[in-house]
Amino acid sequence: MNTDPIKRSLEAGGLRCTPQRYAVMAFLREHEGHPTAAEIFEAVNRRCYSGKDPRSSRATTYNNLRDLVEAGLxxxxxxxxxxxxxDAKGLRNHHFICDRCGKVEDVEWYDVPRPRSGSLGKRVLRECELIFRGLCAKCAARRSS
Amino acid sequence: MNTDPIKRSLEAGGLRCTPQRYAVMAFLREHEGHPTAAEIFEAVNRRCYSGKDPRSSRATTYNNLRDLVEAGLxxxxxxxxxxxxxDAKGLRNHHFICDRCGKVEDVEWYDVPRPRSGSLGKRVLRECELIFRGLCAKCAARRSS
DNA sequence: GTGTCAAATTAGACATAATCTAATTTATTG
DNA sequence: CAATAAATTAGATTATGTCTAATTTGACAC
Structure with missing residues (x-):
């Protein structure tokens, strides 16, 4: 019986479940931040996420990230x-970007009022995300020291 | 008397007013879209924005973009x-990003309700931007054809 | 368990985007 | 006009991302 959620989500997305893909998904699901492709590549080659030899080529990591984004995972x-x-497409988040250190942090989602009628013209709206900017807690504390 | 707004803004930002910087600012102010650094580099080398020889090296364009971003211009x-x-820091805009063609379009600014108290913890909020995603008017029209 | 085959991986070459460096030029100021 | 720190330069270099042809492999049918 196939109960592994990662395996199920890959199949639901029309992708074969390969060890390399599994490792990327596993890493993103347990990683809190927003890693770059290089960080993901290093991580899946450093630690065994899938129980098998985790080695993955750089091209594969990039290919898989593109495929996973296209599949909506x-x-x-x-x-x-x-x-x-x-980041892995779990709960939707807004984001806070620090002006000073550049760190990107998740902010709990809430629905944002849609723009007033006519403002978007003939565009078809799918999603509305907030980007907050300012100083993260750490940089704000440093500034007032 | 120094009345040129670009010159004044560069000086206010603590930067010398060089022909290369002037050209970048002039281009961004009159360009509607959101050009890449390569597009900016090509533009400032194609057309004379400052009345002088517009040639600028690639490193200079990148250096100037970084400096102008840091200066808040x-x-x-x-x-x-x-x-x-x-883009040049004129009127603030929200942005609409098309899922299909990737185009980025300005959306008229409106203030967004701040997140509820406590949601941002000890961060210091400076700005709150909206990113809309969906289909632009052109791609929406093509889809329903 | 075996065979098939299209999807995926691979390693390194290649392309694009951005930065670095040391020498030289220049904007600004006095 | 001289001084000088800021800026520019050109090409080398690095970082990020893609391409390619050969090979491997996940999933499926039997």
Whole structure:
């Protein structure tokens, strides 16, 4: 009986369940932050997520991230900066980006009022995310010291 | 008498007013979209914004974009995708990102209700931007054809 | 358990985006 | 005009991401 949630979500997304994909999903699900592809690549090669030899090539990690994003299982986080960042598509979050250190933190989701009628013209709205900016708790504490 | 707004804004930001910087600011102020650094580099080398030889090296364009962002005169737009995108810090906008074609469009600003008390913990909030996602007018029209 | 086969992986080459470096130029100021 | 720190430069370098052809493999049918 197939009860593993990662395996089920891959299959639901039309993707084969390979050890490399499993490792990426497992890492993103237990990792709190928003890692870059390089961080994900290093992680899946450092620790065994799937019980098998975890080695994965860089191209595979990039390919898999793209496939998982397209399948809706992983989301790329909209942040400034050089490298793309990812998180597993669990609960939706808003994000807080620190002006000083650049850290991206999850903020509990709440629904945002839609823009007033006509504001979006003929666009079709799917989602509305908030990006908060300011100083994270750590940088705010440093500034007032 | 120094009345040029670009020159004044550079000086207010603590930066020397060089022809290369002037050209970047001028381009971003009149450009509606959110160009990449490569597009900015090509533009400032294609057309004379400052009345002088517009040539600028790639490193200079990148250096200047970084300095202008740090000085608060230009903002990097938070979007997914490979290359950073920029706009001049004029009127604040929200953004609409198309799921299909990736285009980033400005949406007229309105203030968003702040998150409920305690939600942000000890962070210091400066700004709250909305990112809308869905289909742009063009892609929405194509889909229903 | 075996065979099939399309999906996926691989390793390294390649492409794109962005940064670094040391020498040189220049904007600003006195 | 001279001084000087800020800025520019050109190309090397690094970081990020993609491509390619050969090989492997997950899932399925039998």
């Amino acid at each position: 992983v989301r790329e986080v909209a942040v400034e900066g050089r490298a793309a960042r990812f | 230009v903002r990097e737009v938070a979007v997914e995708g490979r290359a950073a995108r920029f």
